[in-house]
Each structure stands twice: as C-alpha cells, then as structure tokens.
Amino acid sequence: MIRNVVLAKLTAxxxxxxxxxxxxxxxxxxxxxxxxxxxxxxxxxxxxNWDFVIVADFDDVAxxxxxxEDAEHNRLRARLAPWIEQIARAQFEIPDA
Numbered sequence: 001m002i003r004n005v006v007l008a009k010l011t012a013x014x015x016x017x018x019x020x021x022x023x024x025x026x027x028x029x030x031x032x033x034x035x036x037x038x039x040x041x042x043x044x045x046x047x048x049n050w051d052f053v054i055v056a057d058f059d060d061v062a063x064x065x066x067x068x069e070d071a072e073h074n075r076l077r078a079r080l081a082p083w084i085e086q087i088a089r090a091q092f093e094i095p096d097a
Contacts, residue, residue, distance in 0.1 A: 001035065001096055002058045004067075007050040007088045014083040022080050023052065031070055033063020050088070057094070064091060 010019065023039050030037075035057040042049045058064040067073060 001094045002061055002064045002091055003094050004054070004056045004058065004064060004091045005089065006054040008052050008080075008084055009086040010051045010083050011085045019052075019080065019083055022076050025076050026054065026073070029067070029070070029073060031063075031067050031073075033059040033066060035059060050086075 020041075023041070027037055027039050037054070037056045039052065039054045041052045056067070058067060
C-alpha cells in the first residue's frame with residue numbers, strides 16, 4: 001500500500017469558501033485503487049501548524065500515479081494553486097498486514 005501525505009500552508013487572505021469547496025471535491029474523487037482518503041483543516045492546537053492535510057492510501061504505485069495524473073485532480077490542484085504559500089508532500093510504502 002502507498003500512503004500519500006500532503007501538507008499545505010495557505011496565503012494570507014485566502015478564499016475560505018473556495019478552498020473548502022476544492023477540499024470537498026478532492027475528497028469525492030473516488031478513483032480506482034484508492035483505499036482511503038482523508039482531508040482536514042488544522043484546528044489550531046499549536047502555533048505554526050500547516051493549514052490543511054491530505055492523507056490518502058492507494059493499492060500500489062500504479063494507483064497513486066493514476067490519482068496523481070488524473071485530469072480532474074489536476075484541475076482541482078490548479079484551482080487551489082493561487083491560495084498555496086507552501087506545500088509539502090511525501091509518499092511511502094506501508095506493508096499490507
């Protein structure tokens with residue numbers, strides 16, 4: 001299984017409604033090979049946290065690459081891009097139990 005983790009810091013004055021709509025659309029992608037998809041906004045328990053996170057699990061590398069290259073996914077990324085100040089990503093393998 002491949003886990004994809006994305007952290008985003010948003011620009012000052014970002015459009016909260018637009019970002020929330022994009023997050024909802026990302027959560028609804030439901031692409032083949034996606035095992036689990038979680039997206040959430042930071043609740044502010046510590047100073048300096050990033051604004052939101054995506055954690056997504058995929059069957060394998062091919063399923064992750066399909067998600068990464070999906071046209072709708074990339075359209076949503078483009079909508080989000082003006083509001084992103086920084087982004088961090090990591091993909092790693094989790095052995096199946």
